[in-house]
Amino acid sequence: MDHEKVNILLVDDQPAKLLAYEVILKELGENLAVATSGREALEYLLKNEVAVILVDVCMPELDGFELAAMIREHPRFQKTAMIFISAIQVSDLDRLRGYEMGAVDYVPVPVVPEVLRAKIKVFAELYRKTRQLERLNAELEDRVHARTAELENSNAKLVESEQRRSMALAAGKMGSWDWDWVNGDWMWDEGQYRIFGVDPRSFEVTSENIKKLLHPDDLERLRKAVSHFERGTHAYETEFRIVRPDGEERWCVGTAAASVDRTGRVVRVSGVTIDITERKRAEDRQNLLAREVDHRAKNALALAQSIVRLTRGATLKEYIQAVEGRISALARVHTILSLSNWQGAEIGRLVDEEISPYSTGEQIELYGPELQLEPATAQTLALAVHELVTNSAKYGALSSHSGRLKIRWEVRPDLLQIFWEERDGPLVQTPISRGFGTRSVIASIESQLGGRADFDWRAEGLICRLSVPLGKDFPAGQINLHAGFNGSGREPLLRSAGAAE
Structure with missing residues (x-):
């Protein structure tokens, strides 16, 4: 690189002078080019790079x-x-004119070889160093451009990665934070502000302000986390609650990791906060559902146990039929309750389901307003209706085609009354003793629901009145007094079981 040859152009109209210049400058080891006129010199310059031009002042x-x-x-x-190069005496004005034209020096004739050689060498070396410097600058610029491109690419990837991280944190209801352990400065990302329900433009993240957003019952738990880091723990995870400025309570899980210096002293703690409120609520609902299922299963088993224990039959076949009928009645009301997610059962549908196996033609009519019963009341009332309709099918109005049954109900303050009226069936005689069905109805209504069951054994047909307390807190919104009307237009009508609509 240091011995790279450069071009030196010699311009003179006299060949002898050109030859003399070549001899003098040959020792420099550079590329010597000659031109005998200004035109030749310009042609050479347009085709080549030249370090120094040695030109005669006087040329035609x-x-x-x-x-x-x-x-x-x-x-x-x-x-x-x-x-x-000038063979004539050059005045100061000539020198000034030459410098204005771009000359860097003058050499008088006769030429002193050593002086000419020294001057040419200086400018040739200057040209060579300048070109080397230009190449180095170009290489440096290329490197700078390449490095800049790498940095821009790395920065773009970093921004993209940060965007993906932010999107992942937002999608996972997560936020990240950083706490300078030494000076107490905090830094929150957008997700952290969102979880705590505060505006980043107005909320100042300080230990004192953060403390105000933490649930009072969980402050001690977080103090323990700080003490763990003071004792050398490098990572910690805990669940805690926050109370947003609007009063909403949220559950979070926090994971933190500590950075230490060479002496092992904590200098910074960074972490991630995840909003797990929905998960907590789902767990609470699941636990509640599990307890509710357990409670209902126990109730169902208790009812089934009572049915098995209290059922009587003259023969094994009668006993099996009685048990199956009562279990089926319980299953039917369970179906109704499950369709409402165990929120309750409509009395009209409940009664209709229990009497549907016995409804033929226009024997049975149902009257009354829509009413939503609590699950426990619905189960017990379903068994009572089952006993009444079973007895009617065996011995009462439903045991003959001419018999008629009217079931109506009405709601009074804190009380549901159901009227069971049979007529046109076999002649009814007052029983000497209460049968199992009657005892079962009385036990269901009076013992389990705290109500009352009254029986009137008239010759033309049984009349039974069931009074069921609804409780003082029974919601009036569950009663619809205008469910429909029968043909006479006088009473609310739910439907006529078995009748053509």
Whole structure:
């Protein structure tokens, strides 16, 4: 690189002088080019890079000054070194004119070889060093551009990664934070502000302000986390609650990791907060559901146990039929309750389901307002209706085609009354003792629901009145007094079981 040859252009109209210049400058080891006129010199310059131009001032057609002016007009040669050789005495004005034309030096004739060689060598070396510096600058610029491109690419990837992280944190209801252990400064990301329900433009993240958002019952738990880091723990995880400024309580799980210096002293703690409120609520609902299922299963088993224990039958077949009938009645009301997610059962549908196996033609009519019964009341009332309709099918109005049954109900303050009226069936005689069905109805209504069951054994048909307390807190909104009307237009009608609609 240091011995790279450069081009030196010698311009003179006399071949002898050109030959003399070549001999003098040959020792420099550079590329020597000759031109016998200004035109030849310009042609060479347009095709080659030149370090130094040695030009005679006095030439025909185009003298040295004119040639220098034309060379300087070209952008490539505005800084090219030009040395004038003059065989005549040069005045100061001539020198000034030469410098204005771009000359860097003058050499008088006769030429002193050592002086000429020294001057050419200086400018040739200067040109060489300048070109080396330009190449180095170009390489440096290329490296800078390449490095800048790498940094821009890395920064773009970092921004993209941060965007993905932010999206992942937002999708997972997560937030990240950083706490300078030494000076107490905090830094929250957007997700952290969102979880705590505060505005990043107005909320100042300080230990004191954060403390105000924590649930009072969980402050001690978080103090323990801080003490763990003071004792050398590097990671910690705990669940805690926050209370947003609007009063909403949220459950969170926090994971934190500590950074330490060379002495093992904590200098920074960073962590992630995850909003697990929905998960907590789901767990609470699941636990509640499990307890409710357990409670209902126990109730169902207790009812089934009572049915098995209290059922009587003259034969094994009668006993099996009685048990199956009562279990089926319980199953039917369970189906109704499950369709409402165990919120309750409509009395009209409940009664209709229990009497549907016995409804033929227009024997049975149902009257009364829509009413939503509590699950426990619905189960017990279903068994009572089952006993009444079973007895009617065996011994009462439903045991003959001419028999008729009217079931109506009405709601009074805190009380549901159901009226069971049979007629046109077999002649009814007052029983000497209460049968199992009657005892079962009385036990269901009076013992389990705290109500009352009254029986009137008239010859033309049984009349039974069931009174069931609804409780003082029974919601009035569960009663619809305008469910429909029968043909006479006098009473609310739910439907006529078995009748053509």
